[in-house]
Amino acid sequence: MVFENPLLLGAVGAGLAVGIAGLGSGIGAGIAGASGAGVIAEDPSKFGTAIVFQALPQTQGLYGFLVAILILFVFKTAPEWAMLGAGVATGLAGLSAIGQGIASSAGLGAVAEDDGIFGKAMVFSVLPETQAIYGLLVAILLLVGVFSGEGVATIAALGAGLAVGFAGLSGIGQGITAAGAIGATARNSDAMGKGLVLAVMPETFAIFGLLIAILIMLGIMF
């Protein structure tokens, strides 16, 4: 125990979760919003579309908020390091919203030209969310006490959070690829399949991060 009350470290985790994820979502929604404003200037009837695309990078902030609430009100009895790790995981992975914002802004641009591409642009724009979801997943696994060894109860939990969190930054790269792939698909709709393959490549590193996080939580090496 670092502090008398384990929830103190949990509060730090909650702050990191909502803070860093909010930072990512803010930047992402800002990028998408700027593109949205440009589109609306051209065609005011696209307002609804702009809102939908701008909503995508905001989910990371919601995940951060969700985990903060879970730490503070629901899983109060989880190990203190697990709470901190959960916050770090969700917060850092939430930075993938920056990439999602880039992809959404490209998607919005494509839809402004051609309504028919809405679904495809949406699928590409949602790709960089995977990293945030992995972050959320590890946070939940840490909090609900699925694993109970040293991997969760000690400072090792922070390592798990860092692994999936920082690996989640691959979402930024994925967003950039997805933005390019949206452009390619807008020009030639046959590029969708291959574009998806390229766009999911950067996810490999998020999976590495998730794997290491799970290995740490399993704690077989301690």
Place this chain on the structure above:
Amino acid sequence: MNKLRAVILDEKMDSVIRELHEKGMVELYDLTPKLEDPEWRALVSHSTPAEYGRDVSALLIKTNRFLDLFDNVKLEDNKGGLKDILNPTLPEKKKVSFKSAEEVISYGKSILEKVEDEAMEYFNRLNELESKKNNLQQLKKYVEYLLDFDIDLKYVRDGPYTYIVVGLVPEDKLSNLKKEISNITEDYFEIIEGKPLTTEDGERKIPVIIVTLKEYIDQVGAELRKWGFEKFDLSNLEGTPKENLDKINREISNCESEINTILSKLNDISKKWYSELLSLHELLEIEKERAESYIYCGKTERTYLLEAWVPKKHANKVKEDIEKASDGYSFVEIDDPDEPEEKIPVMLDNPKSVKPFEMLTEMFAPPKYNEVDPTLLIVPGFLMFYGIMLTDAIYGLLLALTGLLLRKKLGKVSEGAYNLGYILTLAGIATVIAGILTGGYLGDFLKQFLGFDIYNTYYAVVNPLGDSLFIGESNPLFNFGNISVNNGPIAILLFSIVVGIIHLFIGLSLGFKENLEKKGFKEAFLNQGIWLFLILAIVVGLAIGMPSIIGIAVGIVMLLCMAKGYMSGGILDAGLGAMDITGFLGNVLSYARLLALCLATSGLAMAVNIMAKLLGDSVPVIGVVLAIIMLLLGHTFNFVMNGLGAFIHSLRLHYVEFFGQFYEGGGKKFNPFRAKREYTDVGN
């Protein structure tokens, strides 16, 4: 698909084209490139659009002009509002029975003549009045600038020896202008200045009257242009600016009232003719398409040669139709496709209950010719994933209702809306089922506000945020090594991964079968077989409790991947091949999003409930109202966000993970030659 070839006597050609267009079961094949071939050219020449096409186009232009004119004069209250967008009324269909293009043309002519007789004089008068009103408004602006000058405007025009102009000069350039003019005219000039003012564009200007001798007219004119002088045209005006202003205002209001009477008259005329014009427009468009379809065909002296794609099941019906329409003066032949596969159009043919889901397949790419149509396979997975990810009975109910409304209202006019509505309705039902299983009714609303903890009863199977009676700390589902499946999240995670592996297994099996038929065993084994082997090894290893089997299988698979890489690109690719296993692992772990999104819905719903409860308990008097607002806004937001998320993530799992195993797509969609009728009905 079959290829249909027909030779038709020229007299009968038009009735054949009309029949095919009305039935809409074939896609015309463009013979133009084929006719470039010298051998073909010796027998068949290019065909030109039918004669009547030109008349039809001319009438179409006229119809469009009237429609535009009527659109412009429509009064505001006649235009549909938001309600009309959400629940469009179907246009009444006009029954028509025209046997030939000529009949349509003469009908169109008579309609347009009538409309022209009734409406044209009003439109002309309206034009005149509007340009008059514009002129008056311009004049009014000038006069307003000159209000300071108390002079009769009839004197402000050229005399026998004097040159007089009135206008605006930018404030900062006036002194320069004065200097230049005085140089040119040797001081034989006068400038009367008014009060500086700000124009509509926000520039500071001064109204001036410039008087000088006629001999300087050219030089002074050039100077004025140089300094940005804006000249007023005030000819025909008499009296002071103030008197003129009153007069102009009167004239403008006269104009306006006349415009309004004409507008209301035109509105009455529009009511009478607008729908007629719309259906005429449609009839003409259809005739135009028919006339233009001739260019796809080849022509000999007395016959036309026509080729078309026709779905196999319609082939014989179409053949009969052609023979009947041509009274037997035709020869029809039905063949297998004679083109490379990528040129053959593809028609998705699913039962009616699955058809709307074709939208999802087509969003990725229609299948290639002879490739498996994945639509039927998407349905169960898509609905199940959607249900798991949204997991709330109330949200599901809302979604099903939204889907129903969309289908019934917007779906009347838009096929896309109908399909989406259909999919959402089914997804909503799946969500209700998932919600009941996980005990989600607006998250934990029951527990927060009614004190009823559903997870202590037998009404909910699993709790996404903790324990339930079935799966909990005291009652674990089962233990596996040192991992105990003793709470909701881990049970759902396990379920997600298992579902993911099954889903991948189905995709891989399909891919294996496809590859086996088309490319042989080696390709099939290296691309899909090894992963099937790995999945089987995992299942067997877990079933008989020997994890070492899995380890060995992973080793074999890595070696095989390296061998595959080595075969395709040498030693470097072999190294990359060893990494394939992470790709497979990634595919499996990707299904963990089922848990994450499921949890996000119920977690956020809970957060909304907690906040609403806090508001209700801590704020006196209006707390209840605040709590209700919080609940409404929060749950709407959560419903929309997660509803959208569930849709796209469910789609992603299919496009990336599932399709990646077997489906390429990229076929050409069957695009039938069919008359599009919204406002008319041929009635059978």
